Amino acid sequence: MSNPFEIAAQARAPATPSVPISMHRALSAIRPGPKLKPLAERKALHALQLTRRTAAPIAATVDGLLAQFKSKEGNELDSDSSANGDIRRRSYTREQKLAAIGYAATKQEWNEKQQQMVPISRKQACRDLGIEPIQLRKWTKNADKIRALSKGQRKGKLSHPCKYPAMEDRLHTLVLEKRKIGRRVGENWIRRNAKIEFEKLWPHKVTIEGKKKVFAGMSFSDGWLAGFLKRKHLSLRQPTKKAQTVPEDFKEKIISWLQFNRRAMAKFNFELSEITNMDQTPISFEFLSNKTYDTKGVKTVFVKQTGSGWDRRQATLQILVHADGIRRCKPLLIFHGKNQDHRQKPKSSSLSKEYKLYDPRVEVMFNPKAWSNTDLMLEWIKHLYTPSTNYPYFPRNSILRPPRFLSLDVFSGQKTKEVIDSFKSIRCTTSFIPGGTTGFIQVCDTAVNRSLKARIEELADRYIDEHEVEWVEGRYSVGDRRVLLTKWVGQAWEDMHTEDGDMIRQAFKQVGLGLPVDGSQDHEIKIKDFPEVQVGNWRDWQPSKKEGDELQSNLTPEEVEKLASEIPVDDEDRAEDLEIDMEDTIVVEE
Numbered sequence: 364m365s366n367p368f369e370i371a372a373q374a375r376a377p378a379t380p381s382v383p384i385s386m387h388r389a390l391s392a393i394r395p396g397p398k399l400k401p402l403a404e405r406k407a408l409h410a411l412q413l414t415r416r417t418a419a420p421i422a423a424t425v426d427g428l429l430a431q432f433k434s435k436e437g438n439e440l441d442s443d444s445s446a447n448g449d450i451r452r453r454s455y456t457r458e459q460k461l462a463a464i465g466y467a468a469t470k471q472e473w474n475e476k477q478q479q480m481v482p483i484s485r486k487q488a489c490r491d492l493g494i495e496p497i498q499l500r501k502w503t504k505n506a507d508k509i510r511a512l513s514k515g516q517r518k519g520k521l522s523h524p525c526k527y528p529a530m531e532d533r534l535h536t537l538v539l540e541k542r543k544i545g546r547r548v549g550e551n552w553i554r555r556n557a558k559i560e561f562e563k564l565w566p567h568k569v570t571i572e573g574k575k576k577v578f579a580g581m582s583f584s585d586g587w588l589a590g591f592l593k594r595k596h597l598s599l600r601q602p603t604k605k606a607q608t609v610p611e612d613f614k615e616k617i618i619s620w621l622q623f624n625r626r627a628m629a630k631f632n633f634e635l636s637e638i639t640n641m642d643q644t645p646i647s648f649e650f651l652s653n654k655t656y657d658t659k660g661v662k663t664v665f666v667k668q669t670g671s672g673w674d675r676r677q678a679t680l681q682i683l684v685h686a687d688g689i690r691r692c693k694p695l696l697i698f699h700g701k702n703q704d705h706r707q708k709p710k711s712s713s714l715s716k717e718y719k720l721y722d723p724r725v726e727v728m729f730n731p732k733a734w735s736n737t738d739l740m741l742e743w744i745k746h747l748y749t750p751s752t753n754y755p756y757f758p759r760n761s762i763l764r765p766p767r768f769l770s771l772d773v774f775s776g777q778k779t780k781e782v783i784d785s786f787k788s789i790r791c792t793t794s795f796i797p798g799g800t801t802g803f804i805q806v807c808d809t810a811v812n813r814s815l816k817a818r819i820e821e822l823a824d825r826y827i828d829e830h831e832v833e834w835v836e837g838r839y840s841v842g843d844r845r846v847l848l849t850k851w852v853g854q855a856w857e858d859m860h861t862e863d864g865d866m867i868r869q870a871f872k873q874v875g876l877g878l879p880v881d882g883s884q885d886h887e888i889k890i891k892d893f894p895e896v897q898v899g900n901w902r903d904w905q906p907s908k909k910e911g912d913e914l915q916s917n918l919t920p921e922e923v924e925k926l927a928s929e930i931p932v933d934d935e936d937r938a939e940d941l942e943i944d945m946e947d948t949i950v951v952e953e
Contacts, residue, residue, distance in 0.1 A: 428466040432459050432492055453494075457512040460502045463492050464509075467499055525594060527581065533560045535595045538656065544835055547655040551817070552824055553591070554583050597656045600664050614893055616797035617804055621875045621888075622901035624770075627792050629880040629901075631766040636753035638686035638877050641771045642807035643735050645677045646696075646816070646848070678845075679734050680852065681743065683751060684811055686877040688864035692751035693726045694856050695743060698845055700729030720846045724853030727845075736776040744785045767791040770876065772801045803890050810870035814863055818855035819848075826851070 432455075455463075467488035471480040489496045502509060525531055534557050538548055561578055562569045568579040581587075592598065627633075657664050678699075683692040700714070714729075721727050726747060728739055735743075749755075754765050769786070771777060773795050786793050801808050826847065827834045839847075860867070871877045873889045875898060882898065890896050 425466060425470050428462045428469070429491065432462040432466065434459070454517050456515050456517055457509055458515070460509050461506075463488075463494065463499060464502055464506055466492065467503070525590070527561065527564075530557065530560050530564055531591055531594065533564075534591070535597075538595075538597065539658070542655070542657050544831075546827070548657070549655070550588060551821055553588065553656065555821075555825075557583055557591075592656070596659045598659050600655065600657055613797075613800050613803065614896060616800055617890060617893060617896055618899060619904070620794070620797055620800070620804065621896070621898045622904035624768075624794055624875060625880060625898050625901035626904055627768065627794070631768070631792065633766060633768045633792075634753065635687040635877050636685060636689065636691075637765055637767040638871065639683050639692075639751075639767070639769050640806040640811075640871070640876075641681070641683045641748075641769060642801075642805060642812065643679050643681045643774075644807070644812050644816075646680045646819070646852075647677060677733055678848065679730075680815075681735060682807060682811070682815070682856070683748065684806060684867055685751075686868065686871040688860065688867040690857065690860035691753075692747055693724060694852055695726045695728060695747060696849060696852060697728050697730050697733050697735060697739065699731070699733045701731060717842050717846065722849040722853035724857060725849045727849060735774070737779045737781055740776055740782050741785055744782070744789070749789055764790050768794065768876075770794040770796060770805070772796050772805060773798050803892065804874045806867070806870045806874060806876070809874065809891065810866055811859070814866065815855055815859055818858055819851045822851040822854055823847075 467485060468482070470483045470488060470491070472483050472487075473479075474481045483491075485496055485499060489499055492499070534553070537556055537560070538553070541548055558576070558578065561581060562576075568581075570577050570579070655664065679697040681695040681697065685691055718727070728742065730736065730739060748769075752765075752767065767790060769791055771793060776782070778795070783793075796805050803809070833839070868877075872884070872887045875885070875888045878884045878887065885898055888896070888898070
């Protein structure tokens with residue numbers, strides 16, 4: 364009779380030993396191996412297998428095998444198991460599975476009828492081990508795969524099988540085609556085209572519920588995307604960014620800003636429709652991201668651009684969002700060019716014709732540096748900001764005009780006397796965000812800009828998909844690109860307010876704007892990297908007097924002092940004390 368512990372010894376042996384004929388048929392059956400791999404790869408795999416097999420020794424006795432299998436530190440209970448001895452849904456390590464296989468194959472007992480030692484039955488082995496027969500049967504069948512696992516590993520299944528291989532093959536072919544012509548391929552692009560291919564192959568599985576398409580049996584989740592990338596050997600060819608250190612003095616600035624806003628809101632009782640945030644953000648003529656999916660191992664990863672330097676040719680997008688999430692103000696695009704009239708628009712005949720092609724949902728102005736300045740700000744206040752209110756029919760300087768609140772960053776062109784006087788004329792309190800903190804408390808930076816730019820980029824991708832021949836041949840002029848950019852911005856601006864209105868409203872609350880002055884909802888304030896920041900005692904707020912600090916309001920320092928000294932009264936009987944002084948309008952800086 365062969366050595367009864369030969370199965371257990373196989374886990375340590377560098378070479379495959381001969382299997383005794385008397386052993387179980389599932390173990391002794393010879394299976395055809397896979398196609399031979401290159402010699403170098405086989406040597407590397409062989410060395411790895413030696414490391415795996417020798418790293419976790421298996422017990423050499425039957426009692427040792429049983430003890431190793433029942434070791435408490437190996438198995439884990441799933442959520443379906445209970446503490447009263449239920450053995451279902453248990454997880455076992457590689458060593459435990461090999462110990463169970465060896466125990467079932469080598470354990471013997473005395474047979475009175477035959478007067479000799481005979482192997483125990485499979486059922487008896489399962490009773491001794493405390494497992495179901497089907498588990499032991501599967502482990503025995505997959506003994507070779509189990510031996511190839513790493514030390515302590517529980518599952519050899521690396522990913523879910525492909526459910527729709529035809530769709531993934533077509534999608535992979537499409538990815539390779541786009542990469543050949545230099546198209547950037549991102550996650551959104553892969554999901555969007557996967558849905559298109561799915562609908563082409565199985566249109567009967569696609570239904571429309573509400574305004575969204577529902578794909579039966581397919582959700583295009585993150586898990587599916589990860590599996591697709593792994594099955595097709597695709598990877599994202601760009602490292603992630605490193606986190607930045609947050610200066611500690613930002614906390615004091617943020618608290619001061621929150622307290623000033625709370626005092627202003629308590630004094631003037633702004634409506635949500637009149638609380639706004641404005642920001643400028645650069646936007647490229649062409650969205651050439653540094654990231655694209657491509658085949659692993661490719662040495663040259665190129666991305667085609669339509670025109671030379673278009674990825675560096677910047678325009679400026681100036682937007683205004685309202686705390687109630689309603690779209691009232693057109694986005695402003697500022698392009699490179701000489702402004703020759705008071706509206707910051709050139710008089711050249713070619714550009715006059717181009718103006719007629721711009722999207723009507725977007726306002727366009729020109730500037731030699733494609734950036735906002737005092738003149739542009741005055742035009743923006745007069746023609747875009749003033750009518751973007753829930754009460755647009757009051758004339759300028761009207762004493763009946765409801766007060767307004769605008770938070771914006773500290774930019775020199777927004778703090779000049781002309782701009783400040785223009786804000787005062789429409790009874791607007793401006794709150795200038797402290798320098799360096801816009802990424803934490805500016806609504807546009809924390810939520811809106813990323814969503815808007817992603818939508819613009821997706822619209823640009825879709826346009827290229829529909830006009831790929833023109834894109835490859837480079838048939839676009841700078842003027843064409845300006846026209847297209849206005850259309851993408853206009854559509855993205857409309858879609859964002861339609862679909863992400865809740866996101867905008869929530870972003871205002873998270874930076875403390877639009878919340879009740881009694882502090883009943885201050886728990887909704889969630890400022891990134893400053894989880895413990897609270898408004899605190901805003902009634903005792905005083906303007907900063909440190910040398911070098913920027914002005915915190917569009918009021919003069921004396922007017923700010925006056926506001927700080929006037930504590931709002933909560934008594935309804937003295938409500939007349941809270942009447943608004945029409946000449947005491949605020950605007951806050953850092």
